[in-house]
Amino acid sequence: MKGGQSVQHERILSVLFIDANPYEANAVCKLCERFGGVLMHPACSIREALRWLSLHRADVIVTDFNLPDLNGIEVSRLIRAHGYTVPCILFSSADTRTIDSCLQDSLVPGAFYGYLKKDGPLRSQIVALMDLIFMAAEADNPEGYQKT
DSSP: OGOOOOOBBBHHHHHHHHOHHHHHHHHHHHHHHHHSSSEEEEEESHHHHHHHHHHHHSSSEOOBBBBBBBBBHHHHHHHHHTTTTOOOEEESOOOOHHHEEEEEHHSSSSSSSEEEEOOSOOHHHHHHHHHHHHHHHHHTTTOOOBBB
């Protein structure tokens, strides 16, 4: 996103963004869409996310760790239990040690493609998040998605 320009891609990625804070979810989704190459779908609960997934296809799922009913790892576990094998990214302000500990205790090896801490300038966070989204999509389906 150099100079406010968007990045061009062969196809638009569909990204489900799960965050309990609707204002933050909508703001991050709009900023990511400005970056280019993605269509973001905010969901403020796991119920809303599962409902959306039952009707649409996501290339990548981004979830907060701190959700009211489940943590992000439990969200990934539940999504996989419903038969979805979409790469997930944790995007959270939760303490890195807490997340690392939960990931080690998780029975879902490889459930997350990456983790990005919500910290620092928002623009830098969006650029880093978009990089993770594109890398996760490419790793999941290297022939079906390519940057141009």
